[in-house]
Amino acid sequence: MRFFEYAIFVLAVLIQCGKSYGSQDAGGVCFKDGQCPGKESPNRYIFFEINPSEGFNLRRDVYRRFAVLAQQLAASDNPKLKNFKLVLAPWSHLYHWTYSYKAEMIPWSYFFDIPSLKSFSPVIEMHEFFQEQSNGLHEILIDEVYVMQNWEEMMTTGYFVNKWQVVECEEEDEISYFYYTNVTSNNVKCLKFHGPSTYLTELLLKSRANTILFTHAEVALHPTFGDSLYWACRRSIRYNKDLVAVATYFRNSQLASTNKADNIVVPERWQDEKPKNDAIGGPYLAVHMRRRDFFIGRPKELPTIESVAGQIAHYLQKFGLSVVFLATDAEDEDVAALKHYLPKNVYLSRFIPEKRFVDHYKDGGTAIVDQMICSHARFFIGTAESTFTFRIFEDREILGFPSENTFNVLCVDESNCKKPSVWKIVY
Numbered sequence: 001m002r003f004f005e006y007a008i009f010v011l012a013v014l015i016q017c018g019k020s021y022g023s024q025d026a027g028g029v030c031f032k033d034g035q036c037p038g039k040e041s042p043n044r045y046i047f048f049e050i051n052p053s054e055g056f057n058l059r060r061d062v063y064r065r066f067a068v069l070a071q072q073l074a075a076s077d078n079p080k081l082k083n084f085k086l087v088l089a090p091w092s093h094l095y096h097w098t099y100s101y102k103a104e105m106i107p108w109s110y111f112f113d114i115p116s117l118k119s120f121s122p123v124i125e126m127h128e129f130f131q132e133q134s135n136g137l138h139e140i141l142i143d144e145v146y147v148m149q150n151w152e153e154m155m156t157t158g159y160f161v162n163k164w165q166v167v168e169c170e171e172e173d174e175i176s177y178f179y180y181t182n183v184t185s186n187n188v189k190c191l192k193f194h195g196p197s198t199y200l201t202e203l204l205l206k207s208r209a210n211t212i213l214f215t216h217a218e219v220a221l222h223p224t225f226g227d228s229l230y231w232a233c234r235r236s237i238r239y240n241k242d243l244v245a246v247a248t249y250f251r252n253s254q255l256a257s258t259n260k261a262d263n264i265v266v267p268e269r270w271q272d273e274k275p276k277n278d279a280i281g282g283p284y285l286a287v288h289m290r291r292r293d294f295f296i297g298r299p300k301e302l303p304t305i306e307s308v309a310g311q312i313a314h315y316l317q318k319f320g321l322s323v324v325f326l327a328t329d330a331e332d333e334d335v336a337a338l339k340h341y342l343p344k345n346v347y348l349s350r351f352i353p354e355k356r357f358v359d360h361y362k363d364g365g366t367a368i369v370d371q372m373i374c375s376h377a378r379f380f381i382g383t384a385e386s387t388f389t390f391r392i393f394e395d396r397e398i399l400g401f402p403s404e405n406t407f408n409v410l411c412v413d414e415s416n417c418k419k420p421s422v423w424k425i426v427y
Contacts, residue, residue, distance in 0.1 A: 043132065044084045044210050046070065047142075048217035056097075056364050057387035058218065063088075064233050065197040066214075068223045071121040071233075072198050080205060086123045097363035104362075111364050113238040116270060120236035142185035143209035148193050148219040162195035164203065185213070196223040228426045234394055235270040239368050243361065247351075247372035254349055255323060257282025257376055264376065264399050275427050276400035284323040284349070285315055286377030288370075289338075289410065290386045291330040301384060303412050305334055309341030311381065311410055316346060319379055325349045327370035327388075375399060384409040384418060397425040 048066050050059055070086035090105035107125055108114060117123050124132075147169060154160050169190040191203070197220040204212070214220070224230045251257035259266065263280040267273055289308055303311070312324055322345055328335065339348050351373060353366050367388065374380055375395035382389030389409065396406040403422055411417030 042083055045087050045129065045212070046084055046204075047087050047089055047211070047213040049089070049213070049215045050218045051216055054218065055387065056091075056367055057391050059091075060237065060391065061387065062218050062220075064230075064237070065220055065222050066217065067117070067121040067123060067233055067236075068229065069197040069200060070123065072223070073201065073204070074122045076201075078205070081201065084122070084204070085129075086121060087129050088117075088123055088125050090126055091362075091364060106362060106364070109240065110361055111240055111243070111368055113240060116236050116238040119269075119271070120233055141187075142213050143187065143211045144207060145185045145188040145213045145215065146191040146203075147188065148191050148214055148216040150219055151192050151194050154194055160194055162199055164191060164193045164195065164199065166191055166203070193219055194221075196221045198223040226423050226426065231398075231425050231427070235273060235398055238270060239372065240365075243365055243368050244372065246357070247369045247376075250351055250369070251282055251373060251376055255282050255284045255325060255373070257284065259376075262376060266399070273398065273427075275425070277402050279396075279400040279402075281378040281401060281405070282376050283321060284325050284377055285312065285319065285321050286325045286327070286374035286380045286392075287312060287410075288374060288380075288382045288386065288389050288392060289326060289328040289330060290383035290388065291328065291334060301412055303410050305337045306341050307413060308410055309338055313343055313346070315379055315381065316343075321378060323347045323349060325351075325373055325377060327351075327374055371395060379405045379408070381408045381410055382420070384420060389420075393420070393423070397423070 046066065046069075048062065050062050066086055070084060073081045073084045076082045088108040090107055091111075092105060105126075107127065108117075109125060114123075114125060146166070151163065166189050169188060191214075193199075197217075200214070200220065222230065261280075262282050263278060265274075265276070287308075291302065316322060316324070324342070324346060326335070326338070326348055327350075330338075335348075335350075342348065351366070351369050353361075353369070358366065371388070371392050372395070374392045376399070380392060380396060380401075382392060393406055403424070407420050407422045409418070409420050
């Protein structure tokens with residue numbers, strides 16, 4: 001795959017002045033047409049992108065790795081590091097999204113509460129980056145682009161150590177971005193890397209670039225996993241308030257679920273959340289049934305529709321419930337089959353957004369509403385190894401549900417029923 005295929009989002013950024021980065025002073029702002037306004041920027045910028053075939057929820061996870069990096073840089077005593085900002089480049093059409101429309105650049109604010117993200121880490125949206133740079137309409141180059149790669153020998157031997165090395169890429173050193181004709185870079189290197197995202201600090205210390213892009217950023221690992229910093233970052237990722245209102249209205253009107261009745265407390269600020277594990281949840285069972293791409297990648301790990309119905313019926317009886325909320329990417333015929341196999345007294349509910357909702361919030365907004373509804377259920381059953389399910393696990397931990405009502409996945413069959421890992425929240 002050509003390197004320009006790795007990045008599918010807009011990056012309108014500062015460029016080098018002259019043919020090589022070495023001709024530009026740190027902090028200087030120069031454009032491809034040769035203009036140098038003479039105004040020094042106090043800020044430096046990190047961009048990241050992951051494998052285009054990966055989905056919405058993995059991108060959210062990689063964001064957390066780089067948000068922690070940016071937070072640690074901001075806390076540094078080193079002046080070369082503390083002025084970095086993490087730029088949230090807009091979302092474009094993702095592999096798993098099914099809507100049909102021309103490529104659009106969707107701000108993070110469509111999906112998430114940006115002030116909440118900012119309260120954890122120095123992040124900015126692309127339009128804010130434009131505001132900080134007065135000549136944002138020029139055709140521009142990115143100072144440094146690193147295509148991150150795993151160390152092949154580590155993947156082969158299974159012996160992993162933190163290590164990085166910048167190497168020449170085997171293909172062309174010109175990089176462009178799908179959907180954008182005005183953003184390129186002629187300074188592309190490959191970065192063999194193993195370690196947490198914060199290990200990139202060593203590279204950033206050596207660099208004099210103003211703008212740095214890491215592609216295949218999923219190669220970088222979480223700096224910490226499961227500790228209070230990990231969960232603080234996760235708790236700061238609150239959803240767009242309009243999407244919260246949509247999910248709340250659906251729960252209230254369709255599922256007889258309210259925060260008060262469900263013993264769920266959501267303070268105005270994530271910093272004010274307190275440990276709890278006594279959330280009751282709404283009077284419904286929620287299921288995430290992933291199908292489409294898992295038929296190709298994990299066909300032996302998917303239960304039959306009849307088996308799914310049997311497992312749902314079991315838990316409905318256990319909890320004395322008769323309402324199921326279903327989040328799924330299954331075809332209509334599979335959903336119809338599930339209804340057929342469920343007991344006749346069971347009401348199967350789904351969030352089917354209106355066209356105007358999808359036109360505005362795309363599949364990402366629909367996914368978030370599905371996840372919020374699942375996160376408030378009395379009992380949740382997910383799909384093993386699905387990042388969509390993982391995000392619901394985390395949401396339910398934050399809301400304070402008992403583990404036994406959260407960490408459950410659909411079994412392939414009675415002899416193949418793996419329990420998911422339980423990652424408890426830490427404050």
